[in-house]
Amino acid sequence: MKYTLFCMSMLMLFACGTSQKIVDKPIIFDEERMQLTKEYLATRHGLIQDTPTIVPKMIVLHWTVIPTMQQTFDVFNPSQLPSRPDLATASSLNVSSQFLVDQDGTIYRLMPETTMARHVIGLNHTAIGVENVGGTADLPLTKAQIKANIWLAKYLSAKYPIEYLIGHYEYTNFEDHELWLETDDGYRTEKNDPGEDFMNAVKKGTQKLNLKAAPAKK
Structure with a gap:
């Protein structure tokens, strides 16, 4: 029954006149990255797991402040974090994203x-x-990216129990929330991506999903 509902949801999604698709371009995920990811789950989130899997309940949107797709890919591709003093003390696992x-x-x-x-x-x-x-000011996010993020939010919400759609700048609003798992109370970074205008546009395009916004800042 669940599989049937999923198929129906996907058919409805792709019947909405969009030609959007996903291109697979995998970054390195070797044994080293596997181990570093499991260690991150254990040390930063307090989760001991045999595999580095998640149950997605949230979509977080970012901007790269890197001018090209390939340059961004090259930053994410290595298993170990390059020179990032603000992050290196927490883990040597490299930053990345699913999309x-x-x-x-x-x-x-x-x-x-x-x-x-x-x-x-x-x-x-x-x-x-x-x-x-x-x-950046020289390379702002585009309308095509807004449309793609809307499409992706719909695609992911049809597959997983997604509850929240937030911008990276909103992540600290989840402190004290049941989803918040960070073992170090002093480990935070300031973020403003992907910008409020971009987030508002994506949220407007996904209103029918009834996704929750981030909690109000306490």
Whole structure:
């Protein structure tokens, strides 16, 4: 029955006049990255698991502030974190996301949707990350990316029990929430991606999904 409902949902999604698709472009996920990811789940989230899998309940949107898809891919591809003093003390696992959206709206899947990616403090264990190429004054995010993020949110919500759609800048609103799992109370970074205008546009396009916004900041 569940599979039938999923198929019906996907048929409805693809019948809405969109030609959007996902291009698989996997980053390295070797034994080293597997082990580092399991260690991250244990040390940062307090979760001991045989596999680095997640049950997605949230979509977190980001911007890369990197000018091209390939340059972003090259940053995410290694298993170990390059020089990032603000993050290295927490883990040597490299940052990444499940999806990367180029300026023209092309969606790249960098890793399996239910494998943990390091992209948002406190919530990696339950969040699918979507990185968007750009985000600077010289290279702002595009309408094509807005449309792609809307499509992707619908696609993921048809497959998984997604409850929340948030921007990276909202992640600390989840402190004290049941989904928040971060063992170090002092480990935080300031974020403003992917911008409020971009988030509002994506949320407007996904209203019918009835996804929750981030909790109000306490």
